[in-house]
Amino acid sequence: MVANAWIIPLFPLIAFLILLAGRNAFSQNTAAWVGSVAALLSLGSSAAVLMERLGGSDSLAGLEWLSFGETTIRFGIEVNQLNALMLLIVSGVSFLVQVYSAGYMKGDGRVSVFYAYLGLFTFSMLGLVISPNLLQLYLFWELVGVCSFLLIGFWYFKPEAKRAAKKAFIVTRIGDIGLFIAVILTFIHAGSFELAQVFDAVKAGEIPPGTVTLIALLIFVGAVGKSGQFPLHTWLPDAMEGPTPVSALIHAATMVAAGVYLVARTFPVFEASPAAMNAVAWTGAFTAIFAASIGLVQNDIKRVLAYSTVSQLGYMMLALGSAGYAAGVFHLMTHAFFKALLFLAAGAVIVALHHEQDIRRMGGLWETHRTVGWFFLTGCLAISGIPPFAGFFSKDEILLAAFHDGRTGVFLVGVVTAFLTSFYMFRLFFLVFRGERRMEAKKVGPVPRVMIWPMGILALLSVLGGFVEYPGHGLSRWLSEGSGIVPAAEGEASFLVPLFSTVVSLTGIVLAWAMYDNKSLPRDFFSRPLPWTWRLLHRKYYVDEAYGKVIVTPYGWLGHFLAGFDRYIVGGAVRAVVKGVLLTGALVTGIQNGQAQTYALVSVIGLVLLIVGLTAGRLFG
């Protein structure tokens, strides 16, 4: 099966083509079936590949793709532990999201197109994961970006969706340029795009250390764009304009996971550069606490979740930068489960409330939507890192990695973020599900069954997913096997760290409970004495405004200035020169420069010159 793993991305691609070609012919149900079955087939084959892939890795040279000079670039596949796991996560989450969408998108006129895009998205992500060389990876990397653009802008007629899609594309494109240059530099210095050969070159010290750092940092710039790390995080919360299942897919398994996956996939390059590791760890740490602090005060259910994603991705980067390769990947996996769950549950809430997303107008849903409530609660407990939920294990691994790696600052940021996370997640939970109902009763509808059971599976995974690591660091060992990556120091893994972080998270939950459910503390307990801080957080540290003032507006000015320059200076000057030349010509031949004669004039001059040339040549010969 491993040798035939190329077939995995093909199923969703075929679904995409079928759905696009027959988009007017298919009913909503047919479209949902085509998309879901394709994803299920990918999931099945991914599972088969993973079963087989319990040690070592395989790569196939593949097809000749492009040659220039002495170089031939091939397209192939590689299956190792990391991407076998990713294949499963991606196809699994994609399948569940597609099933769920059958309920969520009911009644939308373009369901076929929606499923077509989901298929293309899944195809791109699976192709990215399975790529053995950097160029191929880059190709799919960009396709993933385009698909998320299409899906964020799926409701193209909404001006906000249009803006958000454009922003997502452009901001991630800025990051992509980093990766683009990294790919080129890698080829120039390592002589190949094949990752295996690049790693060999790095290990053998064939690339100067400064260049390795540069390449690692440029790769990281790509990851920063895709995974919404500071300062390129601004697109991710706006991406909430897409349909909620798309948010689940983007935030759990595809788009944003790509950045973390990229760093993990090229980890040997990062390992070779302490400076790059430092940059990854600190960027991750900063993003984690930065986004979590914004998440504290947002009022849109999806935006809170979006900032939590940014923050959790920061955790993953923090782990990778702290040499916690397995920890980062582990958290990528558990996060895929509970974040998909949270988004799908949020989607169910939104459907029940007829597309209301403001949490200040929600409340009391625990009474009417107990199942969804339990799912949401599971997700909240998992993301808060409460044992024995999945998030506890992976967050624990991350904090341990940071602790052992010796960057105390990073470790502390991780702990504080854990506190913030549990606080804002439970603020969300209490506001949505507890307290008074703040909407008219008739506006609250039921949630279709087809949306319930994908959530059930994800809830199960969010509860149990963490146990793959136990006993004995099973997942970490397996991931590191044969990859040549040094496993993070296990050391005297004091149980103090998990104990500490659990206590911190519980404190956050209790505080949220006191403020939003029990009401023993007033809601403005913090915001009243610190109005300025609240406004700063509420406006997301004014990052968007700053970009607008510093980049967007001046760019428009530059454009208009150059437009004038082009018209009057360039156009004018060249016109003058041309006129001068023609006038001279006209004077010499004594012909008036009428417009109709212009061509005749040029030809005549040409002919004369030709004759002169022919005769003059004799003098030289």
Place this chain on the structure above:
Amino acid sequence: MMESFFNVLPTWLVFSPLLGVVALLLIPGKKAGWLKAAGLFGTLPPLVLSLLLYGRFDPAAKGVQFEQSILWFQIPLPQSPPWEITFHLGADGLSLPLTVMATLVSALAACASLPIRKRQKEYFLLFLFLEMGMLGVFLARNLFLFFLFFEMTLITLYFLIGIWGYVDREKAANRFLLYNGLGSAFLLLGVIGLFVLFQSLDYNRLQELANDPQTRRMLSGGPVSPIVWGIFLCFVLAFGIKLPVFPFHTWMLKVHTEASPAVVMIHSGVLLKMGAYGLIRFGVELFPDQVRASAVLLAVLGLINILYGAVLAFVQEDLKRVLAYSSVSHMGIILFGIAALNAPGLTGAVFQAVSHGFISALLFFFIGSLYERTGTTRIGELGGLARQAPVLTGIFLAGGMALLGLPGMSGFISEFLAFLGLFQKQPGLAAAGTLGLVLAAVYTLRAVLKTGFGPLAEHLSKTVDTRPSEALPMLTLLACIILIGVWPNVLGEPMQTTLQTIVSRIGG
């Protein structure tokens, strides 16, 4: 019998548009339908023959293939052997891709020409002569012949713009002629200079001489050197205006906006590429030392083109001008590739020439369809078209993605290769150029989203979607773009041997 036919395939190919010309001459001028059919089918023989040429071309063989050379006329001289002008055609890895692209774009531009309402006979006659000129330009192996065909494209295009364009068409045609006439004058000067220098206008002979180590030493140093530089400059100017290189781009803005979309398909798709072709064929192949010495300057010009075009494309209010400036930006990529003077760079430059040919043909086909429906191409007057015309908007979206260099489409391959080449030589300039990739996304998305997305503009509520006769040509172009993007060797393989030879000649 068959073999001898294949041996002179380029000759058949170049003159095959004449079949259509004869048909057009036989049909009375009032039968518009018949004339259109004749014009449309007249582009098929060249298409079929060029595909045959592609099929029979041996990518591994060195040198020129399908050569046919006959003595055309000679100029007797009293004391020395007479000068011979040969009728010499042939195809190599540089001309073949452009030839195939030109015939394909011509055929589809003929489809886009079907709505024309006046003087169909003259239109299609000129159109087929224009195609003949283009094919001659790419397949000629003699500079004299090249010049004749080059002029042929100039005259035919002048009338095509001036008679069948929009309101300001005559001004556009005159400006076109002004600049290109100037370019031709430089070209002629250069041709004459070469003739004086080498006593021959045959490519093979010229290449042999120009790359002979002894001659090279003599040409790049010593008293002849300024003359050689002068000739080189003439060629660079002639093709720089055509490409166009900043600051010679203003003429093509007017052509892009005032000529009919079908003509712009040819103009932007194929004719600009004659500039790229000329720069490589004559600049790089005949002046290796001069090109090497001016590589940095070429890269700087490329950078200016890329960024200047991209910034200006962002503030244009007319879709046609957005595309015109984006062409300026994309031609900068070609300059980058040429300035790299290595295998990836030159491969990238030729890829870009072909790829941009298809992409701009697609986008101007779209412009034609759009204008026919909405009567406007002004961005401010458009919006939300995806609701009424999902296929048309979808095609524009796909074309836009190709324009901004999305992987999986042809534009990415060419940009990637050009940058890969230049990063090896001028990493600083190349890195600055990557900014253009972001800016390309910025202006493309602005144009695409403002046209198709957002709320539907009220006056567009009755817009109908594409007819099959429009969708099919556009999807064909899109298929070519995706084919090259997904399987680039389909285009890259035939050009390898030729480009390899050029690179090894330049040396260093």
